[in-house]
Amino acid sequence: xxxxxxxxxxxxxxxxxxxxxxxxxxxxxxxxxxxxxxxxxxxxxxxxxxxxxxxxxxxxxxxxxxxxxxxxxxxxxxxxxxxxxxxxxxxxxxxxxxxxxxxxxxxxx
Amino acid sequence: xxxxxxxxxxxxxxxxxxxxxxxxxxxxxxxxxxxxxxxxxxxxxxxxxxxxxxxxxxxxxxxxxxxxxxxxxxxxxxxxxxxxxxxxxxxxxxxxxxxxxxxxxxxxxxxxxxxxxxxxxxxxxxxxxxxxxxxxxxxx
Ligand SMILES: Nc1ncnc2c1ncn2[C@@H]1O[C@H](COP(=O)(O)OP(=O)(O)OP(=O)(O)O)[C@@H](O)[C@H]1O
Ligand SMILES: [Mg+2]
Numbered sequence: 001x002x003x004x005x006x007x008x009x010x011x012x013x014x015x016x017x018x019x020x021x022x023x024x025x026x027x028x029x030x031x032x033x034x035x036x037x038x039x040x041x042x043x044x045x046x047x048x049x050x051x052x053x054x055x056x057x058x059x060x061x062x063x064x065x066x067x068x069x070x071x072x073x074x075x076x077x078x079x080x081x082x083x084x085x086x087x088x089x090x091x092x093x094x095x096x097x098x099x100x101x102x103x104x105x106x107x108x109x
Numbered sequence: 110x111x112x113x114x115x116x117x118x119x120x121x122x123x124x125x126x127x128x129x130x131x132x133x134x135x136x137x138x139x140x141x142x143x144x145x146x147x148x149x150x151x152x153x154x155x156x157x158x159x160x161x162x163x164x165x166x167x168x169x170x171x172x173x174x175x176x177x178x179x180x181x182x183x184x185x186x187x188x189x190x191x192x193x194x195x196x197x198x199x200x201x202x203x204x205x206x207x208x209x210x211x212x213x214x215x216x217x218x219x220x221x222x223x224x225x226x227x228x229x230x231x232x233x234x235x236x237x238x239x240x241x242x243x244x245x246x247x248x249x
Contacts, residue, residue: 032214032215032216032219033213033215033217034215034223037157037219037223042150052126052213052214054125055214057129057132057157060129060136061129061133061136061154061157062154063150086133
């Protein structure tokens with residue numbers, strides 16, 4: 001399923017979606033950036049509560065399909081602009097990482 | 110062997126939000142060379158970890174990237190405090206990152222292990238009070 005379809009079918013806010021056609025092929029949950037860089041796979045939806053510009057850089061380098069911010073976490077304007085410029089999709093939700101993973105469960109298997 | 114391309118980056122040690130500029134630029138440059146996506150991914154993540162380390166632990170530094178038909182060579186040089194025990198620093202989970210840096214998501218102690226894992230060859234030269242030089246090679 002693409003990021004665009006996933007966002008439409010689920011209770012998620014779209015903070016920016018410059019590449020709605022990206023395919024979600026897995027899920028990775030984590031907040032420690034080096035841990036994410038060592039283990040997230042290309043195409044994963046990355047669920048995190050970490051919120052600063054560096055997550056945009058990490059998403060770009062790991063080539064995840066989107067960032068999903070859990071538990072009402074937001075991203076500031078400047079970081080969102082960087083995300084747009086670099087083709088990084090950012091969604092957010094009031095759900096916990098666990099419940100977001102449950103939404104992804106049927107999408108990625 | 111002849112070098113096809115060289116890039117030089119200055120990594121600003123005072124600007125935390127700009128950290129990642131060099132690796133982002135490297136990724137774009139490697140894409141233009143049409144290298145395999147996995148090679149680009151490994152090189153740019155290794156570069157980012159090194160770049161962030163220079164910002165957090167060494168007050169900035171410089172990066173040189175030399176690309177030949179065979180490999181991508183990344184040389185990171187800083188004039189920071191140096192690493193007293195390299196084998197300890199290489200251990201997964203070892204970190205001296207301060208609390209304010211940890212709150213940004215760094216300090217897992219996984220950066221150097223990631224750099225080693227994503228490169229085909231890595232050497233660290235470091236002298237206390239003088240600085241650190243890390244050389245990584247990634248086969249193409
Ligand atoms: N360029 C450097 N100059 C001085 N010390 C360094 C340098 N790079 C790494 N170190 C030391 O090695 C330790 C381990 O580095 P490593 O990148 O593995 O972890 P980290 O930077 O602390 O956390 P993480 O990379 O997971 O965010 C650092 O905490 C620091 O003490
Ligand atoms: Mg590090």
